[in-house]
Amino acid sequence: MAAKNLLFFGATGQIGSFILEAILTKRGSFGRVAIFTSARTTETKSAYLKKLKAQDVEVIVGDVEDESAIKAAYTGIDTVISALGRNTLAQQIALIRLASASSDVKWFLPSEYGTDIAYGPASAHEKPHQQKLKVRAVLEKEISRSDLDYSYVVTGPFAEMYLHFTPGLEQAGGWDVKGRKAVLLGEKGDDRVSLTTMKDVGTLVLHTLLNSTPESRNRALRVNSFTTTPAEIQAEFGRQTTSKKWDSVSYTPLNRLRELETAAWEAGNPAATVLTLRRIWTEGGTLYTQRDNGLIGEPPVMNLQEVVANEIRRVSSL
The missing domain is CATH 3.90.25 (UDP-galactose 4-epimerase; domain 1)
Known part of the structure; x- marks a missing residue:
């Protein structure tokens, strides 16, 4: 199933803004494009949100820890994209469980953009990886029998x-x-x-959404610029x-x-x-024997x- 109606968490953050900007270059390829943001953001980034609304982006204001608000936001949404920052990664666990319980959400892209947290046996013990590993465990073990797919867009360092x-x-x-x-x-x-520019993170996520195949679902997509x-x-x-x-x-x-x-x-x-x-x-x-850019259509990326x-x-x- 291709991504059609999108809901985005962390869209106004450092890497989230690059992903959202890339998605908006292909706005006509999607039905709804919505972002979930806090009341504080509506005050601190009001001009940016006004610009997004002019580009046909729905702005849903609420508390990411408010279960009823998340359930309402998931209505009519088939694909959830998260770009929550390192300090809020654990909040994705509740978001994933609610997505699994939703009859609408079919695909979840957690905030993975960065170092591969499952590169090898030692990766499970690296301190910076622990929150992302907990998020993966929920997707892979707790709800593995549901019809909620996931994709980890692993880009390496920016x-x-x-x-x-x-x-x-x-x-x-x-x-x-x-x-x-x-x-x-x-x-x-x-x-x-292997490095990935922040602009290319947006490009790579966009092409993940546009080139959905069984091969790109329920796995890590190890992609990069060069x-x-x-x-x-x-x-x-x-x-x-x-x-x-x-x-x-x-x-x-x-x-x-x-x-x-x-x-x-x-x-x-x-x-x-x-x-x-x-x-x-x-x-x-x-480093990998091969990168996965080809699985998502070999999008154009920047060079050194x-x-x-x-x-x-x-x-x-x-």
């Missing part, structure tokens, strides 16, 4: 965020275009990593910024990254999650050259 330094954690890798400073992860920066290495990223920055040499290029080997990660968790540092994810990526936790050019333009505009 390319734009991979390029940026985490304040106070420069050893975790990144690029400073203005200061011509880079810290590459790995002994020589040659460990491969695969590269820190060294290749640095070389591309060098090619596109020839006016000034990059004098400060250093490396953070995996063993040092692990040391920083352990110390951060022991100290209760919120940045520990960043270090864990970057360690997973450097270990190869985004475009991402680097965008970052240079962004910095130049500051």
